[in-house]
Amino acid sequence: MDWQEGKDKFIQTWGTLGTSWGINRTMAQVHALLMIAPRALSAEEVMKELKISSGNANMNIRALMDWGLVYKELKPGDRKDYFVSEKDMGKVVKQIILNRRKKELEPMLKVLDQISGVEETCEEATAFNKAIADIKMFSSKADATLEMLIKAESNWLAGAFLKMIK
Amino acid sequence: MDWQEGKDKFIQTWGTLGTSWGINRTMAQVHALLMIAPRALSAEEVMKELKISSGNANMNIRALMDWGLVYKELKPGDRKDYFVSEKDMGKVVKQIILNRRKKELEPMLKVLDQISGVEETCEEATAFNKAIADIKMFSSKADATLEMLIKAESNWLAGAFLKMIK
DNA sequence: CGGTTCTTTCAGTATTTTCTGAAAGATTAT
DNA sequence: ATAATCTTTCAGAAAATACTGAAAGAACCG
Numbered sequence: 301m302d303w304q305e306g307k308d309k310f311i312q313t314w315g316t317l318g319t320s321w322g323i324n325r326t327m328a329q330v331h332a333l334l335m336i337a338p339r340a341l342s343a344e345e346v347m348k349e350l351k352i353s354s355g356n357a358n359m360n361i362r363a364l365m366d367w368g369l370v371y372k373e374l375k376p377g378d379r380k381d382y383f384v385s386e387k388d389m390g391k392v393v394k395q396i397i398l399n400r401r402k403k404e405l406e407p408m409l410k411v412l413d414q415i416s417g418v419e420e421t422c423e424e425a426t427a428f429n430k431a432i433a434d435i436k437m438f439s440s441k442a443d444a445t446l447e448m449l450i451k452a453e454s455n456w457l458a459g460a461f462l463k464m465i466k
Numbered sequence: 467m468d469w470q471e472g473k474d475k476f477i478q479t480w481g482t483l484g485t486s487w488g489i490n491r492t493m494a495q496v497h498a499l500l501m502i503a504p505r506a507l508s509a510e511e512v513m514k515e516l517k518i519s520s521g522n523a524n525m526n527i528r529a530l531m532d533w534g535l536v537y538k539e540l541k542p543g544d545r546k547d548y549f550v551s552e553k554d555m556g557k558v559v560k561q562i563i564l565n566r567r568k569k570e571l572e573p574m575l576k577v578l579d580q581i582s583g584v585e586e587t588c589e590e591a592t593a594f595n596k597a598i599a600d601i602k603m604f605s606s607k608a609d610a611t612l613e614m615l616i617k618a619e620s621n622w623l624a625g626a627f628l629k630m631i632k
Numbered sequence: 633c634g635g636t637t638c639t640t641t642c643a644g645t646a647t648t649t650t651c652t653g654a655a656a657g658a659t660t661a662t
Numbered sequence: 663a664t665a666a667t668c669t670t671t672c673a674g675a676a677a678a679t680a681c682t683g684a685a686a687g688a689a690c691c692g
Binding site for chain 2: 666667668669670671672
């Protein structure tokens with residue numbers, strides 16, 4: 301297989317994967333492109349490579365920077381912005397977990413607190429309280445674990461895996 | 467807070483959470499509803515409760531059954547189908563991991579194999595091979611770990627957490 | 633300054649995803 | 663069989679999401 305073909309296939313696949321994780325296709329494709337680029341790319345190069353508009357490129361690159369997956373790089377004597385991706389998959393996953401924990405798990409825990417202990421005026425209410433208590437316990441445990449993981453060393457993932465499967 | 471209010475809030479929140487995980491809102495809401503129900507519900511009850519059409523209810527309930535998160539329950543002398551949700555959060559998460567591993571991680575690994583080792587005719591191709599090799603190694607590790615987890619016993623998650631945070 | 637180059641915004645458009653409801657298909661009872 | 667009840671399908675409609683490109687905004691240069 302030649303390089304061009306491999307590259308296109310990878311970008312396409314990564315985009316599809318992103319879609320099923322609630323990340324939009326283009327954002328995932330930009331990420332894929334930067335992951336396999338041997339050097340920083342300008343927004344213009346990204347636009348051309350993926351055949352997307354300037355607005356689209358700009359917005360998705362920014363989103364990736366917000367997620368901490370892509371960094372801006374300035375070259376002396378050049379007015380363009382260049383972008384590089386984090387290439388260590390362990391760090392990529394860590395950033396994603398970090399973001400999602402904050403954006404999803406934390407709000408969920410907040411709501412669970414709010415709706416804990418409704419008045420048990422009927423069978424349904426009793427079942428409800430029990431279910432919510434279970435979910436809350438599980439979620440808190442998950443939250444605590446994730447917090448620990450992201451604070452841990454850079455090689456946390458391999459370590460965590462080892463402990464888990466022991 | 468009274469029961470009705472808590473229930474609505476939970477269903478709404480669970481639906482929103484589902485959305486950001488690539489699960490459609492209604493499917494997540496049906497799941498939420500069944501999670502907190504003290505007994506099996508009929509499709510009709512689901513439709514009324516969530517104010518959705520029969521087709522929509524039917525399709526999403528089926529999807530939940532495909533995921534192994536909801537089971538059909540028949541009552542003697544009643545022609546309606548009733549549905550119950552898996553309520554043990556550990557099992558719910560396990561099912562989800564199982565499904566996503568099969569639907570996402572496995573195809574990804576396949577593609578990575580296909581695009582491994584493109585001819586190194588330029589700088590880009592070399593960088594590409596390196597990036598792909600990294601991603602492949604990481605993904606295989608993750609895959610192996612997940613396989614182990616889902617084969618482990620039912621209380622695996624709590625156990626894993628305990629080991630991790632120790 | 634005024635010109636040049638690059639970045640950002642956003643209203644309108646396009647695409648994708650999801651939902652509805654009526655019709656067709658099953659299943660059971662009489 | 664025929665009717666009654668429940669389930670499934672699917673074409674078209676609606677809603678949600680993402681994209682474009684032109685215009686406005688910055689930053690830099692001479």
